[in-house]
Amino acid sequence: xxxxxxxxxxxxxxxxxxxxxxxxxxxxxxxxxxxxxxxxxxxxxxxxxxxxxxxxxxxxxxxxxxxxxxxxxxxxxxxxxxxxxxxxxxxxxxxxxxxxxxxxxxxxxxxxxxxxxxxxxxxxxxxxxxxxxxxx
Amino acid sequence: xxxxxxxxxxxxxxxxxxxxxxxxxxxxxxxxxxxxxxxxxxxxxxxxxxxxxxxxxxxxxxxxxxxxxxxxxxxxxxxxxxxxxxxxxxxxxxxxxxxxxxxxxxxxxxxxxxxxxxxxxxxxxxxxxxxxxxxx
Amino acid sequence: xxxxxxxxxxxxxxxxxxxxxxxxxxxxxxxxxxxxxxxxxxxxxxxxxxxxxxxxxxxxxxxxxxxxxxxxxxxxxxxxxxxxxxxxxxxxxxxxxxxxxxxxxxxxxxxxxxxxxxxxxxxxxxxxxxxxxxxx
Amino acid sequence: xxxxxxxxxxxxxxxxxxxxxxxxxxxxxxxxxxxxxxxxxxxxxxxxxxxxxxxxxxxxxxxxxxxxxxxxxxxxxxxxxxxxxxxxxxxxxxxxxxxxxxxxxxxxxxxxxxxxxxxxxxxxxxxxxxxxxxxx
Amino acid sequence: xxxxxxxxxxxxxxxxxxxxxxxxxxxxxxxxxxxxxxxxxxxxxxxxxxxxxxxxxxxxxxxxxxxxxxxxxxxxxxxxxxxxxxxxxxxxxxxxxxxxxxxxxxxxxxxxxxxxxxxxxxxxxxxxxxxxxxxx
Amino acid sequence: xxxxxxxxxxxxxxxxxxxxxxxxxxxxxxxxxxxxxxxxxxxxxxxxxxxxxxxxxxxxxxxxxxxxxxxxxxxxxxxxxxxxxxxxxxxxxxxxxxxxxxxxxxxxxxxxxxxxxxxxxxxxxxxxxxxxxxxx
Numbered sequence: 001x002x003x004x005x006x007x008x009x010x011x012x013x014x015x016x017x018x019x020x021x022x023x024x025x026x027x028x029x030x031x032x033x034x035x036x037x038x039x040x041x042x043x044x045x046x047x048x049x050x051x052x053x054x055x056x057x058x059x060x061x062x063x064x065x066x067x068x069x070x071x072x073x074x075x076x077x078x079x080x081x082x083x084x085x086x087x088x089x090x091x092x093x094x095x096x097x098x099x100x101x102x103x104x105x106x107x108x109x110x111x112x113x114x115x116x117x118x119x120x121x122x123x124x125x126x127x128x129x130x131x132x133x134x135x136x
Numbered sequence: 137x138x139x140x141x142x143x144x145x146x147x148x149x150x151x152x153x154x155x156x157x158x159x160x161x162x163x164x165x166x167x168x169x170x171x172x173x174x175x176x177x178x179x180x181x182x183x184x185x186x187x188x189x190x191x192x193x194x195x196x197x198x199x200x201x202x203x204x205x206x207x208x209x210x211x212x213x214x215x216x217x218x219x220x221x222x223x224x225x226x227x228x229x230x231x232x233x234x235x236x237x238x239x240x241x242x243x244x245x246x247x248x249x250x251x252x253x254x255x256x257x258x259x260x261x262x263x264x265x266x267x268x269x270x271x272x
Numbered sequence: 273x274x275x276x277x278x279x280x281x282x283x284x285x286x287x288x289x290x291x292x293x294x295x296x297x298x299x300x301x302x303x304x305x306x307x308x309x310x311x312x313x314x315x316x317x318x319x320x321x322x323x324x325x326x327x328x329x330x331x332x333x334x335x336x337x338x339x340x341x342x343x344x345x346x347x348x349x350x351x352x353x354x355x356x357x358x359x360x361x362x363x364x365x366x367x368x369x370x371x372x373x374x375x376x377x378x379x380x381x382x383x384x385x386x387x388x389x390x391x392x393x394x395x396x397x398x399x400x401x402x403x404x405x406x407x408x
Numbered sequence: 409x410x411x412x413x414x415x416x417x418x419x420x421x422x423x424x425x426x427x428x429x430x431x432x433x434x435x436x437x438x439x440x441x442x443x444x445x446x447x448x449x450x451x452x453x454x455x456x457x458x459x460x461x462x463x464x465x466x467x468x469x470x471x472x473x474x475x476x477x478x479x480x481x482x483x484x485x486x487x488x489x490x491x492x493x494x495x496x497x498x499x500x501x502x503x504x505x506x507x508x509x510x511x512x513x514x515x516x517x518x519x520x521x522x523x524x525x526x527x528x529x530x531x532x533x534x535x536x537x538x539x540x541x542x543x544x
Numbered sequence: 545x546x547x548x549x550x551x552x553x554x555x556x557x558x559x560x561x562x563x564x565x566x567x568x569x570x571x572x573x574x575x576x577x578x579x580x581x582x583x584x585x586x587x588x589x590x591x592x593x594x595x596x597x598x599x600x601x602x603x604x605x606x607x608x609x610x611x612x613x614x615x616x617x618x619x620x621x622x623x624x625x626x627x628x629x630x631x632x633x634x635x636x637x638x639x640x641x642x643x644x645x646x647x648x649x650x651x652x653x654x655x656x657x658x659x660x661x662x663x664x665x666x667x668x669x670x671x672x673x674x675x676x677x678x679x680x
Numbered sequence: 681x682x683x684x685x686x687x688x689x690x691x692x693x694x695x696x697x698x699x700x701x702x703x704x705x706x707x708x709x710x711x712x713x714x715x716x717x718x719x720x721x722x723x724x725x726x727x728x729x730x731x732x733x734x735x736x737x738x739x740x741x742x743x744x745x746x747x748x749x750x751x752x753x754x755x756x757x758x759x760x761x762x763x764x765x766x767x768x769x770x771x772x773x774x775x776x777x778x779x780x781x782x783x784x785x786x787x788x789x790x791x792x793x794x795x796x797x798x799x800x801x802x803x804x805x806x807x808x809x810x811x812x813x814x815x816x
Contacts, residue, residue, distance in 0.1 A: 003507050006538040012806065014694035014721040014763075019193060030194065032201065033761035040761040041694040041721005043806050047538075057427060058438065059505035064537055065440065081713035081720040083694075097195035099139050126692065126723050129200055130142040130183075148398065150286035150313040150355075155465060166466065168473065169353035176353040177286040177313005179398050217305035217312040219286075233467035235411050262284065262315050265472055266414040266455075275643050278674040291737060302738065304745065319674075329563060330574065331641035336673055337576065369739035371683050401744055402686040402727075420670065422558035422585040422627075441625035448625040449558040449585005451670050489577035489584040491558075534556065534587050547779050550810040591810075601699060602710065603777035608809055609712065 004120075005061045006049040009071055011080035014041040015096040018085075039083060042125050044101070046075065048109060051118035062117070074108040098125040102133040110135065140256075141197045142185040145207055147216035150177040151232040154221075175219060178261050180237070182211065184245060187254035198253070210244040234261040238269040246271065276392075277333045278321040281343055283352035286313040287368040290357075311355060314397050316373070318347065320381060323390035334389070346380040370397040374405040382407065412528075413469045414457040417479055419488035422449040423504040426493075447491060450533050452509070454483065456517060459526035470525070482516040506533040510541040518543065548664075549605045550593040553615055555624035558585040559640040562629075583627060586669050588645070590619065592653060595662035606661070618652040642669040646677040654679065684800075685741045686729040689751055691760035694721040695776040698765075719763060722805050724781070726755065728789060731798035742797070754788040778805040782813040790815065 016039045017031040027035045034040070048071055054061050082088055084096040090104045102123040110119055120134040152175045153167040163171045170176070184207055190197050218224055220232040226240045238259045246255055256270040288311045289303040299307045306312070320343055326333050354360055356368040362376045374395045382391055392406040424447045425439040435443045442448070456479055462469050490496055492504040498512045510531045518527055528542040560583045561575040571579045578584070592615055598605050626632055628640040634648045646667045654663055664678040696719045697711040707715045714720070728751055734741050762768055764776040770784045782803045790799055800814040 001511060001541075002544045003510065004540040005507065006540070008536040008538070010806070012720050012722055014719040017195075019195075021193065030199075036761055036763070036767070038763035038766040039694040039719055039721070040692050040763065041719070041723075042692055043721075043723045049540075054507050054511070057429065059425075059427075059503035059508045061507055061539075063438075081716055083716065083718035083720065086718040087716070095195035099141065099190050099197055100195045102139065103137060103190070126690070128144040130144070131197075132140040132142070132185075133137075136138045146398070148312050148314055150311040153467075155467075157465065166471075172353055172355065172359070174355035174358040175286040175311050175313070176284050176355065177311065177315075178284055179313075179315045217308055219308065219310035219312065222310040223308070231467035235413065235462050235469050236467045238411065239409060239462070262282070264416040266416070267469075268412040268414070268457075269409075272410045273647060273677075274680045275646065276676040277643065278676070280672040280674070289739075291739075293737065302743075321676075326643050326647070329565065331561075331563075331639035331644045333643055333675075335574075367739035371685065371734050371741055372739045374683065375681060375734070400688040402688070403741075404684040404686070404729075405681075408682045418670070420584050420586055422583040444625055444627070444631070446627035446630040447558040447583055447585070448556050448627065449583065449587075450556055451585075451587040489580055491580065491582035491584065494582040495580070534554070545783060545813075546816045547782065548812040549779065550812070552808040552810070593812075598779050598783070601701065603697075603699075603775035603780045605779050605811075607710075 001054050002051060003054055003061050004049050004051040005064070005067075006047050007064055007067050007071060008045065008047050009068070009076060010043060010045055011076050012041065012043050013079055013082050013084050014039040015084040015091075016040070017095055017097060019095055039085070044079075045124040046071070046105065047122040047124075048105075049120040049122065050113065051120070052114075052116055070109065070112055074112060075105050098123055098129060098131040099133075102131045106133050106135055137190050138187060139190055139197050140185050140187040141200070141203075142183050143200060143203050143207060144181065144183050145204070145212060146179060146181055147212050148177065148179050149215055149218050149220050150175040151220040151227075152176070153231055153233060155231055175221070180215075181260035182207070182241065183258040183260075184241075185256040185258065186249065187256070188250075188252055206245065206248055210248060211241055234259055234265060234267040235269075238267045242269050242271055273326050274323060275326055275333050276321050276323040277336070277339075278319050279336060279339050279343060280317065280319050281340070281348060282315060282317055283348050284313065284315050285351050285354050285356050286311040287356040287363075288312070289367055289369060291367055311357070316351075317396040318343070318377065319394040319396075320377075321392040321394065322385065323392070324386075324388055342381065342384055346384060347377050370395055370401060370403040371405075374403045378405050378407055409462050410459060411462055411469050412457050412459040413472070413475075414455050415472060415475050415479060416453065416455050417476070417484060418451060418453055419484050420449065420451050421487050421490050421492050422447040423492040423499075424448070425503055425505060427503055447493070452487075453532040454479070454513065455530040455532075456513075457528040457530065458521065459528070460522075460524060478517065478520055482520060483513055506531055506537060506539040507541075510539045514541050514543055545598050546595060547598055547605050548593050548595040549608070549611075550591050550666075551608055551611050551615060552589065552591050553612070553620060554587060554589055555620050556585065556587050557623050557626050557628050558583040559628040559635075560584070561639055561641060563639055583629070588623075589668035590615070590649065591666040591668075592649075593664040593666065594657065595664070596658075596660055614653065614656055618656060619649050642667055642673060642675040643677075646675045650677050650679055681734050682731060683734055683741050684729050684731040685744070685747075686727050686802075687744060687747050687751060688725065688727050689748070689756060690723060690725055691756050692721065692723050693759050693762050693764050694719040695764040695771075696720070697775055697777060699775055719765070724759075725804035726751070726785065727802040727804075728785075729800040729802065730793065731800070732794075732796055750789065750792055754792060755785050778803055778809060778811040779813075782811045786813050786815055 017034040289306040561578040697714040
């Protein structure tokens with residue numbers, strides 16, 4: 001029996017959208033207020049979904065405490081209360097759009113999860129802007 | 137890399153569920169309170185999800201401002217603060233159930249989006265009644 | 273010991289903001305889209321708060337089932353899936369603004385509650401527009 | 409045209425996670441606080457999603473009142489305000505993890521729905537712990 | 545300058561409403577399903593509000609980490625994943641209605657807070673049933 | 681008749697908690713992660729509540745469009761997508777704690793509102809940390 005379990009967590013971070021290849025004017029025109037040189041920020045909500053077989057003895061697909069610890073180690077401890085552009089090496093050469101943040105989180109967790117488990121990331125930058133990535 | 141981005145928005149509208157082929161009694165029995173001849177209304181919440189490739193330079197799948205403008209032009213400016221039965225030509229001959237509203241929105245946006253992008257509509261009529269359509 | 277208990281419920285209704293003393297143009301200028309002659313609608317969320325002494329034996333301030341029945345009888349059965357302007361006599365000569373709806377609900381419930389209990393109404397017309405009234 | 413409609417409902421229940429094959433110590437180590445012999449509890453939120461063809465006359469995929477009655481008969485009347493371990497026969501020999509609760513609900517509703525309709529269950533044990541099952 | 549800061553937290557617990565002075569029949573008639581002898585449960589949401597003067601140097605009214613630690617020590621570590629009737633001494637002779645739980649939490653925190661600070665408790669038993677207590 | 685109307689809005693900003701009078705070590709010990717020199721950020725939710733008399737003709741306490749324009753002019757256009765420490769003159773010499781942000785917003789709106797109206801600010805820094813100020 002294949003199920004999906006989802007764990008929701010939160011991190012608060014500053015970021016700025018900027019493409020170094022473009023002029024300041026091009027960046028401002030394309031990214032608008034999100035290009036502000038002094039950064040702005042968000043309360044990101046992160047949903048990590050893992051799909052796999054249920055263990056017939058325990059009735060668990062994955063121990064939520066194990067999953068939460070993994071999310072804390074790989075994501076929250078690195079991203080929470082940070083400046084994504086300046087403090088997080090993953091974004092040293094990668095524009096921290098919601099899309100790219102979701103992909104980075106997916107790759108970090110993918111490396112630590114058993115290969116039999118499928119993984120999906122849903123990231124809310126705000127209540128109105130949401131990104132999903134499942135590694136396809 | 138294929139991702140999905142979702143933009144959430146809202147519109148408030150009046151409507152009435154009614155099938156002209158049926159007698160008043162049949163309509164009342166089938167649709168109950170939703171058949172009220174004087175209309176009732178909802179705060180609809182609309183989630184528009186677009187699936188496609190991320191642009192490797194900008195890190196965007198689609199510019200959210202472009203998507204939001206499209207939703208405003210095609211949906212909000214036509215549906216918000218309207219009577220769906222009387223004011224919106226799409227429902228002149230179509231019963232404005234949540235299902236039909238979702239299909240109409242999907243068709244309107246599908247016509248304006250690049251064909252390489254997949255489109256999914258999720259419409260909340262209330263917090264407890266939700267419809268999804270992805271054009272299958 | 274004085275506490276406050278709150279019961280949350282919902283109703284869906286159509287309405288139109290319109291002052292008969294004003295010209296159509298004045299109404300349109302003042303109320304904007306809310307003046308649409310064919311009505312629009314909302315999912316109203318209603319919070320009824322009652323303040324009073326806790327019963328030392330039962331540990332209840334008021335039986336929530338009794339309060340819920342009162343709300344259903346006085347508000348939901350009259351307002352839900354209705355057109356406030358056309359179907360609800362309370363608004364025959366009263367503009368159904370969120371403010372006036374809150375006052376009408378307060379008066380209806382005030383008449384049925386024991387005089388020792390204080391009453392407060394909080395009405396969400398949308399998630400972003402909220403009115404409170406406590407009879408002052 | 410294939411759509412998905414979702415109905416959200418709630419039930420409040422006590423439960424305890426425990427595997428009879430394991431020692432008390434093994435149970436405590438594995439399930440932690442969730443193993444408390446005296447039970448703890450949750451407000452479960454249940455989303456039942458049904459996928460199928462829209463009826464071209466009524467514009468309904470399924471009558472939400474019919475679906476809601478089915479959920480009340482098969483789930484809410486059996487689970488709400490109950491102790492899942494002691495009061496619900498489905499869990500007499502099955503550990504009431506969120507995963508197993510979702511599977512039990514899916515099976516109960518699957519038996520009552522027309523075979524042409526697809527069924528998916530989403531169960532929130534808390535706002536942060538969520539399980540999905542669609543019978544694969 | 546007087547402000548109010550609020551910290552929101554959660555605990556999951558089982559409980560049963562029962563008055564030992566009453567017969568089983570009286571209890572069942574009065575409390576309905578909430579009287580189930582085997583308990584049911586809730587995800588309680590707790591909002592602790594503290595009112596006082598802002599510190600002009602730090603700009604804090606109270607350090608949220610200090611407040612959160614206090615809530616964990618006085619409430620969460622005692623109530624979370626517990627059976628309120630059986631595991632929590634505060635309810636050995638007190639019916640664990642939402643009203644009484646709110647009063648117990650208020651008293652516990654009141655003892656630990658500086659007397660110059662005002663304290664208010666808001667407890668959500670479900671999304672629809674809420675109790676507030678401020679020690680009057 | 682005195683009522684309260686509330687308008688909810690949002691802004692996203694970066695900030696850093698720091699007291700220039702203190703050493704770096706004191707700041708780090710007191711503010712923890714919130715002291716990060718490179719800033720972090722939040723999606724702030726702002727509720728502006730205005731209390732006053734209802735206009736007996738229009739049924740409005742205040743025109744919500746007028747209130748929303750005031751909030752946009754005084755708060756959103758200055759704070760949204762900004763770095764509160766660097767971009768907003770109000771915080772040039774004031775630590776941007778949630779408490780101080782609420783007071784600044786209150787003062788800005790107080791200056792523009794008619795003196796007969798009472799004003800209250802409720803600011804959510806996160807879903808779990810909330811500040812209220814009403815000018816006392």
